[in-house]
Amino acid sequence: MVKITEYSRKSFFFLSILILISLINFSVAAQLSESEAESGGLGSLIFAICFLSPFVLLAVFGLLWGIMYPILVIWAFLFSSKKLDAMIMSTAEREAQTFAQLGKDPLSTLDGGYKKEVIAAGVVMAGAVYGPSHWHLLIGFINNLFGGSVDIFQKVISAGRAESMQRLREQAIKEGWDEVVNVRIDTAVMSPATAKKGIKAVEVFVYGTGIKY
C-alpha cells in the first residue's frame, strides 16, 4: 500500500514537471513562430520539423500498426499452427538422429554413479525462447474461460523444452562431452504475466555438467 502511494506521488510529480516543461516549450515555440512568421523562411521550417516530427512519426507508426496488426493476426491464424507442428517435427527428427548416433540419451538428471573414471568435467548450457502466436493467445484466452487444460500453451512450451534439450545434446556433442549429468531445466517468462504489453514468450533454459571418460 505504501509503495503504491509513493509510486503514484512520484509519477504525479514527474507528470506535473513534464506538463510544465511542455507548456513553457509551447509558449516559447508560439512566440518564436510568430516572430519567424513575420520574417518567414527556413527558420520556421526547421522549427516546425523539430517540434512536429516526433508527433508525425508517432502517428505514422500508429497508422501502420493499425493496418498491419489485423493482417499479421490473420497470417498467424492461417500458418502458425502449421509452423508449430513443423518445428516440433524438426526437433523430433534431430532428436532421433542424436539417439541413433549415440545409442542412448546423453542427458541424465543423476549426479554420481559414474561407470568409468572421469577425466574432465565442465558446465554445458543451452536455451530457447518460444512464444505462442497471437492467434494461439486468443485460443488460450477462450480456453481459459471454460477452464480445464489449456492444451495450446502446453504444446508451445513443451516444444520449446524439447528444442532446448536437443540443443544441449548438440552442444555437448560439439564440445566433446560423453555424457551430461545433473541436468536442470529452468523456465522463465520474458515479460510478466500481468503485463498487457510486451512480448509473450517463455524462455526454457537447460544446463548440466558435461563429463568425459
Next chain:
Amino acid sequence: MVDIVQGIMVVNTETIPGKVITETYGVVSGSTVRAKNIGRDITQGLKNIMGGELHKYTELLQESRTEAMSRLVSDAMARGANAVVNLRFATSAVTPGAAELFAYGTAVKVE
C-alpha cells in the same frame, strides 16, 4: 570443450568427479541485466505475433548468461578458489525486453 574457464573449473554437480574438495570459500555470484536495442524489440514483437522461436532473444539471454558466468568466475578467482561447484542460474524479467540473469555457486579448492 570448456572445462576450465580462466583456470577455474565450473560444474553444477555437488562434487567434481575424481577430485576432493579441501576448502570452501563461500557463495560466489555474478549477475547482469541486458536489453536489445529498440529496433530488435520491434522486429521481435512482430515475430511474436506469428509465434515460434525468437532467435534474437535466445541470443541475448545466451550472451548475458555467459557474461554472468564470467563475473562469477572472476569473483571466485578473487577469493583464491580453483573451482566452482553447484552452479545455479536464476532469471527475472525486469521489463519486457530486459532480463536479469543471475548465476551463483560455491567457490571451493579441489585437489
